[in-house]
Amino acid sequence: MKELAGFLRATSKSRQRVLVLCHHNADPDAVASTIVLADIFNQLGVEAQPGAADGIAISSQTVLKKFKREIPVNPQLNADLVVLVDTSSLDHLGDFGARLKETSLKLAVLDHHKPVKEMEQLSSFYFVREDFTSESELIFRVVAELGVKLTPEQASLLLAGVMSDTGYFNFAKPETFEVVNGLLKAGADYQQVKEALKPPEDISKRVAMLKVAGRSELRRVHGHLTVFSKLGSFEGDAAAMFLRIGADVAFVGSEEKGRVRMSGRARPDVLKNTGLHLGELMEILGKQFGGSGGGHAGAASMKGKGKLEEVKKQLYKILEQKLKSKK
Numbered sequence: 001m002k003e004l005a006g007f008l009r010a011t012s013k014s015r016q017r018v019l020v021l022c023h024h025n026a027d028p029d030a031v032a033s034t035i036v037l038a039d040i041f042n043q044l045g046v047e048a049q050p051g052a053a054d055g056i057a058i059s060s061q062t063v064l065k066k067f068k069r070e071i072p073v074n075p076q077l078n079a080d081l082v083v084l085v086d087t088s089s090l091d092h093l094g095d096f097g098a099r100l101k102e103t104s105l106k107l108a109v110l111d112h113h114k115p116v117k118e119m120e121q122l123s124s125f126y127f128v129r130e131d132f133t134s135e136s137e138l139i140f141r142v143v144a145e146l147g148v149k150l151t152p153e154q155a156s157l158l159l160a161g162v163m164s165d166t167g168y169f170n171f172a173k174p175e176t177f178e179v180v181n182g183l184l185k186a187g188a189d190y191q192q193v194k195e196a197l198k199p200p201e202d203i204s205k206r207v208a209m210l211k212v213a214g215r216s217e218l219r220r221v222h223g224h225l226t227v228f229s230k231l232g233s234f235e236g237d238a239a240a241m242f243l244r245i246g247a248d249v250a251f252v253g254s255e256e257k258g259r260v261r262m263s264g265r266a267r268p269d270v271l272k273n274t275g276l277h278l279g280e281l282m283e284i285l286g287k288q289f290g291g292s293g294g295g296h297a298g299a300a301s302m303k304g305k306g307k308l309e310e311v312k313k314q315l316y317k318i319l320e321q322k323l324k325s326k327k
């Protein structure tokens with residue numbers, strides 16, 4: 001953290017204009033950490049703007065509304081330094097990533113996803129800590145290191161980020177609760193955050209979940225219950241639902257006009273026993289199908305070109321190898 005705090009201090013002294021940027025379809029963890037980091041830069045005396053590439057998720061919109069904050073989507077690229085937050089690679093910035101690449105602006109990466117080699121080479125500063133369950137925790141730690149005080153609203157935003165990325169503390173570590181304690185002490189409002197994160201009773205989502213359940217295929221791979229299903233939206237939510245109702249590993253994909261997309265989720269105990277890492281698996285599949293993929297060990301996604309049936313075939317080939325127990 002000292003190293004990161006040092007970087008933030010040095011950047012503040014250098015009088016650069018900073019753009020803090022997060023990935024497309026930005027989740028609450030992404031928008032919270034982006035907004036709070038931009039605030040901190042401003043507090044340290046540097047001109048900083050927050051921004052999200054290609055749009056933000058509905059859940060983030062609700063959280064931002066609750067705490068009266070906004071984040072510009074596809075902001076202007078008039079900065080000296082772009083700090084990528086909660087974003088492991090330019091591929092996760094949608095079309096905005098290609099625009100950013102063309103500018104050859106100076107880049108810094110502050111992330112908690114699986115490191116991407118190419119990004120490390122592209123960045124002037126690279127700080128990736130996969131052991132953090134959310135980017136918001138990372139931001140909280142560096143803010144503490146800097147000795148800056150969070151406002152109650154900033155603390156609430158970060159708490160929303162932590163809760164969203166840990167799946168309401170399902171993937172939390174002991175350190176997560178230390179951060180949560182700090183956020184509550186800084187004035188975070190747990191009830192309000194919980195309220196803001198509560199998904200609206202969306203009829204289309206309920207129908208989607210029922211459909212995806214009906215289409216699901218169950219296979220046992222080395223004793224593990226694996227589920228595969230198809231859905232054109234809410235893929236991540238659907239995969240998470242399959243874990244809640246009993247799957248060890250679940251994948252939900254879609255295919256439209258030759259483009260495929262797939263999300264996966266796996267139970268922590270399965271990851272531990274087998275060494276499976278869905279971020280790695282999705283990276284392999286993304287590359288195999290001319291696209292990209294990545295994420296966390298227990299939650300990841302890919303997109304590419306081709307047939308979903310073919311993706312499924314390759315997926316099970318990998319699972320056959322990876323789901324062997326280490327013991």
Ligand SMILES: [Mn+2]
Binds near residue numbers: 029030086112134135
């Ligand atoms: Mn995150």
